Amino acid sequence: MxxxxxxxxxxxxxxxxxxTIQMAHGAGGRLSAELVEKFFLPRFRNAILEKLDDQAVIxxxxxxxxxxxxxxxxxxxFFPGGDIGDLAVNGTVNDVAMSGAKPRYLTxxxxxxxxxxxxVLHRVLLSMEAAASRAGVNIITGDTKVVERGxxxxxxxxxxxxxxxxxxxNISAGNLKPGDKILLSGTIADHGAAILTTRKxxxxxxxxxxxxxxxxxxxxxxxTICPEIHALRDPTRGGVAMTLNEFARASHVGILIHEERxxxxxxxxxxxxxxxxxxxxxxxxxxxxxxxxxEAADEVLAAMRxxxxxxxxxxxxxxxxxxxGLVVMRTALGTxxxxxxxxxxxxxxxx
Amino acid sequence: MCLAIPGKVVRIFEKHxxxxxxxxxxxVQNEACLVYVPEIELGQYTVVHAGFAxxxxxxxxxxxxxxxxxxxxxxxxxNGVDFTIPRNDSPPELN
Amino acid sequence: MKFLDxxxxxxxxxxxxxxxxxxxxxxxxxxxxxxxxxxxxLRNGIDQLLPPHISLVHGPGCPVCVxxxxxxxxxxAIASRPDVIFTSFGDMLRVPGSEKDLLQVKSEGFDVRTVYxxxxxxxxxxxxxxxxxxxxxxxxxxxxxxxxxxxxQAARKKISNFSILVSHVTVxxxxxxxxxxxxxxxxxxxxxxxxxxxxxxWEYEPIAEKFRxxxxxxxFEPVDILEGILLIIQMLEAGEYGVKNQYNRTVNxxxxxxxxxxxxxIFQKTDRNWRGIGTIxxxxxxxxxxxxxxxxxxxxxxxHIQTRESPNCISGLVLQGLKKPTECPVFGKECTPAQPLGxxxxxxxxxxxxxxxxxxxxxxxx
Numbered sequence: 001m002x003x004x005x006x007x008x009x010x011x012x013x014x015x016x017x018x019x020t021i022q023m024a025h026g027a028g029g030r031l032s033a034e035l036v037e038k039f040f041l042p043r044f045r046n047a048i049l050e051k052l053d054d055q056a057v058i059x060x061x062x063x064x065x066x067x068x069x070x071x072x073x074x075x076x077x078f079f080p081g082g083d084i085g086d087l088a089v090n091g092t093v094n095d096v097a098m099s100g101a102k103p104r105y106l107t108x109x110x111x112x113x114x115x116x117x118x119x120v121l122h123r124v125l126l127s128m129e130a131a132a133s134r135a136g137v138n139i140i141t142g143d144t145k146v147v148e149r150g151x152x153x154x155x156x157x158x159x160x161x162x163x164x165x166x167x168x169x170n171i172s173a174g175n176l177k178p179g180d181k182i183l184l185s186g187t188i189a190d191h192g193a194a195i196l197t198t199r200k201x202x203x204x205x206x207x208x209x210x211x212x213x214x215x216x217x218x219x220x221x222x223x224t225i226c227p228e229i230h231a232l233r234d235p236t237r238g239g240v241a242m243t244l245n246e247f248a249r250a251s252h253v254g255i256l257i258h259e260e261r262x263x264x265x266x267x268x269x270x271x272x273x274x275x276x277x278x279x280x281x282x283x284x285x286x287x288x289x290x291x292x293x294x295e296a297a298d299e300v301l302a303a304m305r306x307x308x309x310x311x312x313x314x315x316x317x318x319x320x321x322x323x324x325g326l327v328v329m330r331t332a333l334g335t336x337x338x339x340x341x342x343x344x345x346x347x348x349x350x351x
Numbered sequence: 352m353c354l355a356i357p358g359k360v361v362r363i364f365e366k367h368x369x370x371x372x373x374x375x376x377x378x379v380q381n382e383a384c385l386v387y388v389p390e391i392e393l394g395q396y397t398v399v400h401a402g403f404a405x406x407x408x409x410x411x412x413x414x415x416x417x418x419x420x421x422x423x424x425x426x427x428x429x430n431g432v433d434f435t436i437p438r439n440d441s442p443p444e445l446n
Numbered sequence: 447m448k449f450l451d452x453x454x455x456x457x458x459x460x461x462x463x464x465x466x467x468x469x470x471x472x473x474x475x476x477x478x479x480x481x482x483x484x485x486x487x488l489r490n491g492i493d494q495l496l497p498p499h500i501s502l503v504h505g506p507g508c509p510v511c512v513x514x515x516x517x518x519x520x521x522x523a524i525a526s527r528p529d530v531i532f533t534s535f536g537d538m539l540r541v542p543g544s545e546k547d548l549l550q551v552k553s554e555g556f557d558v559r560t561v562y563x564x565x566x567x568x569x570x571x572x573x574x575x576x577x578x579x580x581x582x583x584x585x586x587x588x589x590x591x592x593x594x595x596x597x598x599q600a601a602r603k604k605i606s607n608f609s610i611l612v613s614h615v616t617v618x619x620x621x622x623x624x625x626x627x628x629x630x631x632x633x634x635x636x637x638x639x640x641x642x643x644x645x646x647x648w649e650y651e652p653i654a655e656k657f658r659x660x661x662x663x664x665x666f667e668p669v670d671i672l673e674g675i676l677l678i679i680q681m682l683e684a685g686e687y688g689v690k691n692q693y694n695r696t697v698n699x700x701x702x703x704x705x706x707x708x709x710x711x712i713f714q715k716t717d718r719n720w721r722g723i724g725t726i727x728x729x730x731x732x733x734x735x736x737x738x739x740x741x742x743x744x745x746x747x748x749x750h751i752q753t754r755e756s757p758n759c760i761s762g763l764v765l766q767g768l769k770k771p772t773e774c775p776v777f778g779k780e781c782t783p784a785q786p787l788g789x790x791x792x793x794x795x796x797x798x799x800x801x802x803x804x805x806x807x808x809x810x811x812x
Contacts, residue, residue, distance in 0.1 A: 193379075197379070204379065204380070204381050207378065207379075208379060265378070266377040266378045266447070267376075267377060267378030267379040268379070269377060269447065270356075270358075270375075270376030270377035270378055270379040270447060271376070271379045273356045273376060273377075273447065273450070274356050274358075274376055274379070274381060274399070275562070276354045331489075331490055331491055332454065332456050332490075333456050333459055333490050333491060333492070333495065333668060334456070334495075335490065335491020335492070335494045335495060336491060336494070337488070337489065337490075337491050338803065340803050343540075343783050343784060344540075347536030347537070347539055347540070347560060348535075348536040348560060348562055349354060349535060349536050349537045350353070350354055350400065350401040350535045350536075350537060350562075350585070350589065351353055351354055351481060351482065351508060351509055351510060351535075351537050351585065351793070353480065353482055353507075353585070353586060353588035353589065353638065353640035353641060354482060355588065355640045355643070356447075356450070357447070357448065357449035357450060359448070367599065367603065368599075368602075369595075369599070376447060377447040377448075383563075384563070384565060384592070384595065386595060386704070387591055387702055387704050387705040387708075388702075389704060396448065396449055398640070398643060398696050400588050400589065400592070400640060401535065401562065401563050401564065401585075401589055401592050402562055402563020402564070402565055402566065402592060403563065403591060403592040403595070405588065405591070405640065405643045405644055405702060405705065406643040406696045406697070406702060408449055408695050408696060409694065409695050409696075410695070412694045412695045413449060413452070413695040416694075416695075417452055417458075420458045420461060421458075423461060424457055424458070424461055427461070432464075
């Protein structure tokens with residue numbers, strides 16, 4: 001969900017003595033307390049957080065607990081389709097959800113750069129609030145530090161998520177079985193392409209938007225239909241290619257995908273063509289890949305397509321006993337090639 | 352070398368004294384310098400390399416060629432030739 | 447995308463393949479000059495589809511691969527100055543110099559940036575008058591007009607804090623050099639379509655005549671490449687030589703004359719050292735003396751930097767089509783995209799990297 005100006009208008013920035021973050025905001029004194037009370041608490045208000053103890057104390061229902069942590073340093077912090085705030089919530093919600101767990105609580109740590117406009121912090125917190133509410137999670141404890149100007153880029157956020165896994169689920173990247181179908185929940189490379197189009201030095205004007213979204217609802221719909229799902233993962237950095245390679249290696253199987261089935265928006269493809277990027281290696285923030293037993297594949301795919309975040313879901317390929325540890329693509333021409341993992345960040349190229 | 356992609360000119364203007372355009376590539380738009388295709392008009396397709404339009408696409412040439420291929424395919428198919436890509440069942444050679 | 451998707455049509459590709467198979471009777475060796483074509487061939491598995499009579503060898507048309515080590519070291523020396531914003535196409539940032547690459551220079555705190563167009567670099571110079579903005583002007587004839595225009599604009603608009611480190615190379619002298627080698631195996635060229643969009647193909651007529659071989663300016667999509675191969679095979683089988691144009695939607699005989707004019711205005715021919723191949727006379731561009739003030743190598747006095755290549759790397763032989771990457775003893779072992787010994791393993795269109803990515807392990811299909 002993106003930050004919209006009207007939301008900011010209905011929720012005006014709290015009045016303070018400063019317009020920007022000062023070192024004192026992180027020093028534990030009056031300004032620190034003011035920042036918590038005026039900025040953080042009103043956004044994340046819930047019974048656990050309100051106690052303002054040094055720790056959150058929670059009860060969890062019986063079962064295995066999934067925990068995941070992730071740090072968010074995206075630049076620029078506001079991008080088409082989202083910002084660092086909803087990314088920080090959705091990213092961790094998704095990592096927890098990929099175990100089949102129902103995400104319940106998040107922690108949030110902030111590193112703020114001295115001089116950061118409070119308006120910016122306010123907007124980021126508003127979108128975290130909206131994202132947490134959309135995902136159905138509470139932010140129950142947090143921390144704020146301020147570093148000198150130039151020691152970080154506006155603000156960094158770390159979130160940790162906790163969820164409980166239903167006892168009948170056993171979902172892991174190591175569980176793929178030959179014969180499984182590989183399902184992909186929608187168009188690829190949307191987030192990475194949206195970020196690229198905002199980078200300085202690349203003069204794009206476009207409608208490309210990030211796909212950042214919480215996938216726990218989609219996962220729930222899928223595991224309800226088919227508790228036997230073998231593996232789930234959201235293909236973020238490194239893209240679909242990275243996730244499939246991780247699957248193949250962890251499960252000692254091969255994966256065969258079909259080029260003509262890869263869903264991609266025309267504008268995203270255009271951006272990748274111009275910059276010479278392989279969309280299979282470009283990041284997503286609201287997509288998942290599942291490995292499911294063949295007999296359940298059609299049913300799961302139908303359930304995915306029923307969900308707003310899985311409308312463009314496809315059966316991308318299958319798990320094979322051959323080519324252990326490799327991802328192979330059957331091209332549109334009927335040939336085969338290996339889909340390798342990216343070396344690092346893809347750089348726009350002209351040759 | 353020389354990645355260059357076809358796109359459609361959707362806007363033409365001047366920037367720092369150089370003919371410049373907005374080029375649409377299937378929905379994403381980017382600026383390109385048009386100084387080397389001075390004759391280009393709105394709606395035409397051009398090939399862009401590193402921010403410079405280097406050639407105006409001759410649409411008639413492209414269309415003619417595609418039509419000829421399509422004709423050949425149609426004729427061959429009438430004569431029972433199969434144009435599905437042969438399934439490659441043998442592993443590609445390491446050479 | 448229009449003018450892209452049509453030329454990826456599997457049905458047309460299939461028809462062309464059948465025609466190629468029906469035409470070829472003898473063994474032929476064809477070189478695709480351009481790394482972009484190499485990339486497309488391996489990415490689409492075109493080599494897997496061709497009849498065994500036809501061998502494709504990969505040419506030197508990859509600026510990342512042929513830019514000599516000393517140019518990389520000069521770039522690194524300039525980029526390591528606190529008063530400089532060093533700009534480059536993304537391609538050059540991972541190319542290893544003698545000790546490090548440009549990304550490492552960036553990690554040391556220097557200002558190294560990726561640009562998409564040389565005009566973006568010029569814009570940076572406009573915005574940062576207190577800094578020296580240097581652009582790494584690599585590439586073939588396709589890239590030369592854009593780089594020339596940036597210099598011309600800098601001169602006209604008096605943007606004196608802009609300069610370029612020039613390492614431009616041109617294709618025809620390299621084609622001649624390869625054909626003149628006693629070890630040459632190449633019997634026909636797929637010429638680089640986008641180079642021809644700028645230069646036309648009149649320069650190739652005397653080469654085709656002299657060496658009695660077919661040369662076909664060719665595009666980059668699978669259908670283009672297959673048609674280019676078909677045209678060459680038809681000529682070879684008929685004992686013909688000369689230039690035939692496959693890429694006629696983009697290329698004509700004369701090329702882009704206004705681009706050629708600006709190249710001539712800003713640049714002049716010079717001898718260039720091709721990485722792995724050696725010096726080829728009159729095979730590149732350097733700035734004309736009127737524009738010498740925009741020459742970064744002079745401005746920052748780095749032209750004295752000289753270096754030596756790794757003795758284990760056979761990229762020179764690979765670039766000349768004399769060896770396949772897999773014939774190299776260190777391929778995939780000491781030399782990988784993560785730890786490249788030579789530039790052909792760095793560039794995503796370098797022959798070694800392309801082989802490593804797309805073919806390095808045997809694939810079993812059902």
